[in-house]
Amino acid sequence: DARSMWLYRWYYSNLCQRTLSFTIFLILFLAFFETPSSLTRTADVRYRSLPWEPPCGLTEAVELLCLLVFAADVSVKGYLVGWSQFQKNLWLLAYLTVLAVSLVDWTVSLSLLCQEPLRMRRLLRPFFLLQNSSMMKKTLKCIRWSLPDMASVGLLLAIHLCLFTMLGMLLFTVGEKDAELNRERLTYFRSLPEALTSLLVLLTTANNPDVMIPAYSKNRAYAIFFIVFTLIGSLFLMNLLTAIIYNQFRGYLMKSLQTSLFRRRLGTRAAYEVLSSMQAGAAPETAGVRPHTLLQVLQKVQMSGSHKQAIMEKVRSYNDVLLSADEFQKLFDELDKSVIKEHPPRPQYQSPFLQTAQFLFSHRYFDYLGNGIALSNLVSICVFLVLDADVLPRNRDDFVLGILDCIFILYYVLELLLKVFALGPRGYLSYPSNVCDGLLTSILLVLEISTLAVYGFPHPHWKPETLGLLSLWDMTRLVNMLIVFRFLRIIPNMKPMAMVVSTILGLIQNLRAFGGILVVVYYVFAIVGISLFRGTIVAPFGNSSLAPANGSVSCGSFEQLEYWANNFDDFAAALVTLWNVMVVNNWQVILDAYARYVGPWSKVYFVLWWLVSSVIWVNLFLALLLENFLHRWDPQNHEQPSAGTPE
Amino acid sequence: DARSMWLYRWYYSNLCQRTLSFTIFLILFLAFFETPSSLTRTADVRYRSLPWEPPCGLTEAVELLCLLVFAADVSVKGYLVGWSQFQKNLWLLAYLTVLAVSLVDWTVSLSLLCQEPLRMRRLLRPFFLLQNSSMMKKTLKCIRWSLPDMASVGLLLAIHLCLFTMLGMLLFTVGEKDAELNRERLTYFRSLPEALTSLLVLLTTANNPDVMIPAYSKNRAYAIFFIVFTLIGSLFLMNLLTAIIYNQFRGYLMKSLQTSLFRRRLGTRAAYEVLSSMQAGAAPETAGVRPHTLLQVLQKVQMSGSHKQAIMEKVRSYNDVLLSADEFQKLFDELDKSVIKEHPPRPQYQSPFLQTAQFLFSHRYFDYLGNGIALSNLVSICVFLVLDADVLPRNRDDFVLGILDCIFILYYVLELLLKVFALGPRGYLSYPSNVCDGLLTSILLVLEISTLAVYGFPHPHWKPETLGLLSLWDMTRLVNMLIVFRFLRIIPNMKPMAMVVSTILGLIQNLRAFGGILVVVYYVFAIVGISLFRGTIVAPFGNSSLAPANGSVSCGSFEQLEYWANNFDDFAAALVTLWNVMVVNNWQVILDAYARYVGPWSKVYFVLWWLVSSVIWVNLFLALLLENFLHRWDPQNHEQPSAGTPE
Incomplete structure (x- = not known):
């Protein structure tokens, strides 16, 4: 008993759990380096160089290491739970199965010298992430509960879609001799599958004015058809899905608390x-x-x-x-009580002058002054952006901007020093905002000093040419960008802002489970997408990037919009492509392109991804946000102070 | 006292209130006929004929009538409320003012022979709708309460937008010698206002993959900038707005009940x-x-x-x-108890054969059979749609479809007669679904008989040509379309569906206030839009519709997409244009076109409309739907049965 107690403690110790998390992260991260590796500068098929391919055995070795860690994990868990409990726990059984399948798949792939056509184990990897988090399992259960209701709305949505497809096809073939209406028919309602696709895309509003334009320019009344369709489908039924998911997740957070x-x-x-x-x-x-x-x-x-x-x-x-x-x-x-962090005592100075200075520089008006200076710095950058917008880089005069940057950075350094003097080094570091400021200031200082060392002090018509990787101009820009981040420290000083920001930060803490599910979903769909669509998008005219905006392709097509980078040729590109489909806008272009390049069945994949990501996950996210927000802003809950706000 | 009591009764009688509602409807509806009248077949500037202009004095006379009714209304209300109360009631005072301004404006416009440049009173008309509904006033108050919170999120959104605009401009000018990056800069980040517009549109995801394509094809890492922007802006902050509005409206319905x-x-x-x-x-x-x-x-x-x-x-x-x-x-x-509607007693038949028949045809399996037949009819139409999709109209053979339509319609008539026999005429009419069916069946019968009378009985290669307005083909299509509607009666027979549908129907009852606000907002923006943008979009090449898809215009522009119908030249067209902007997809095209045709200040109008309609109203709608749905599906509320469902 003492031994298993020790094992239990050891297993749930920070070190052990962190190792496990890191292993999961590592095995998931492998996908970026494995055979269709993402280590190219761009994903665009026209400009892409040949990617670096890891030698056979490198990623596999890392993978084996991870799998062995998982094997140790499952055996410890099994020992702690006991065999009879183990048999009843579906998650643990599945864990064991997945591990076994992965190991078998691993040996197969190594015996084929990494030339195997399909890697089952990649698909199974997200499972390790899933089974390690109890919140994720709970969320999954919640989703499963809301599936029946969602199915009924889905069915309604399907009926709605079918009815309007038929109505549309009947409607747009009535006056067939009409040139405009015929155009509508030929473009969007040619055949049943095409009409269905058109209206499905309209459900996501991604082709909104376009689909109604030919009929609407013929007769105003046709607009009613499309408006009614969007109203019912997009406003009523889609939002009903949100309501159903929210209904299921209401009290979810509360209950778990x-x-x-x-x-x-x-x-x-x-x-x-x-x-x-x-x-x-x-x-x-x-x-x-x-x-x-x-x-x-x-x-x-x-x-x-x-x-x-x-x-x-x-x-x-x-x-x-x-x-x-x-x-x-x-x-x-x-x-429960969050401890009010005590700042170390300020250094005691003897001389009254130093005491006055200390009072002055530790006062909050000094902070306000710093914020004001940061704001004016931002404004000055803005002004230069506007002034330089139409000037070619080689004609620009960086003299004033260079001087200004110097002055502002000098001020920041001064501020840093004065604050350290007033609060003492440890007192200064006890404020997180100061740490952030200090870090940025020192980076700025280093950048500025190196600029001065290389190019000398700014003078009129100061136009140093590129040295090494970055020109002076780029250096200045980089410095300015860092100043933009510095500006963020103003936000907590505004009351309502601080409220909203704290809501968002609180949300992020609760978001790990949802983020995990998103990672799982993205991972699975990306891997499936890679195995389905890898290499199907080929560069036009033998990789020639010289062809200008070619007039031969029709407007609004994949080729004209140059969506070449939206492919499934490696993991990173697949993730971005999936993101673009999830955001929904213009997804019909990708849908159409893959239907042409691969076959009409590819639509199933994209529609499925749309359903999972955009319909279910985004609504889930909204439900969580609502839940979190209402919980936090509810006056009844104010006796339970949220972590971080002092009572 | 007795007289004011009588007046009170008379004023709140059905007749009087309906007259008032009708007057409001009439005065709002006038906008379709007034000087930029919407009585053209199309709104497309290329094909539009000259609209019919009402002679001066016609619409003005109707308007005066309406205004006089309102004057009577306000005087009765003032009498009933009493003068001292009247002075305190801001709504009534505003009512009086609006009425006075309208009358003055009316006399001015008549004295100028309807040639006045601006009609103030049109803008004020929606006020009559607003002040007549207490729910709308309450909703407005609710919106006003949530404005401060929304403003803080809006401020955060603005900071987010500004920061990313500056970051973007700094980022995309770093490697300026780079052709691809320079393209990104030139297309989307040329100057501060343009960069701001690009990112504002990206916030609505309307230009999602396009805006990142040039930078993303240069280097994968640039995608992170856009993805982070969309994540924070579109997912977090926009949904936070939804949460804030929902928080304000939670319990709103409950409270009013x-x-x-x-x-x-x-x-x-x-x-x-x-x-x-x-x-x-x-x-x-x-x-x-x-x-x-x-x-x-x-x-x-x-x-x-x-x-x-x-x-x-x-x-x-x-x-x-x-x-x-x-x-x-x-x-x-x-x-409170909703009365269970009693159906009239069935007719009593003497003969046992008739009794059996009555039992048979009033059984619900007979209903199911009817639904099955309707479904099979739908399937047959589908099959013909698929078969005929690629055949030109003149080669189509309508023989089988004609015969099938005949058979189905005969069945529907038979069903109608049998049901009337089984339930008695009054019993038949007591079910609303039967009334709907009967109406559709009789229309179908009339259509079919007229078809048969004109074209004779179908025979192979039955190809009658167009007679009058509609050809036989169109007639058949029309018949089929009506059958599609008949199919809708299946929905209440499915349990989960019925639940969802009842939610939606319940929602519609509560939606009047929101619909009213939508009408008000649309009306005001349409009138303002007409006075701002009327006649600014002009047809290309002197109204020539013969120019083919012209290669001179760039892809994705207003001209290439042929959005000519999206103008503000009359009220109906303005409504559709506003709808298209509210749906948000491709609104950057309209934004850009009006900035070119009218001036950059037009962006303010569209962004304002986007904020009011898409951000506030759509979120309001979602909040109402959530509220309604949760109220209805909450098991605690089941003792309060909603109207219409028998206990």
């Missing part, structure tokens, strides 16, 4: 029972825990220092009275 | 007090209402027949006991 609170209560109560039973011999009717015992136990417990100290101080205040169960519980409420 | 319930309670209580005080003289300690008195009062009250009967029956069951306040209240709970 309550569950974790309940678990902790249960744990403290159990600890209380154990501790009180240990001294039950003395006086059975006066059950309770002696503070002294508790202090001894607390010494051994791992928890963050400040919380520990707070609890121990409270325990000491009870002297030697026996603690009742309620009092015991209350002790651990300290854990 | 509770308020109306509370008001009714108050009313009944007051009635009870009045009635009991009338007989207080008899026995002051046994306060109560004599059922007899109540019956007398009820006789005079206007309410729907079935409710009245139910209440009166209950009152009679009390005999002559005095009613206490609680009992009195309970009586009126009858109003």
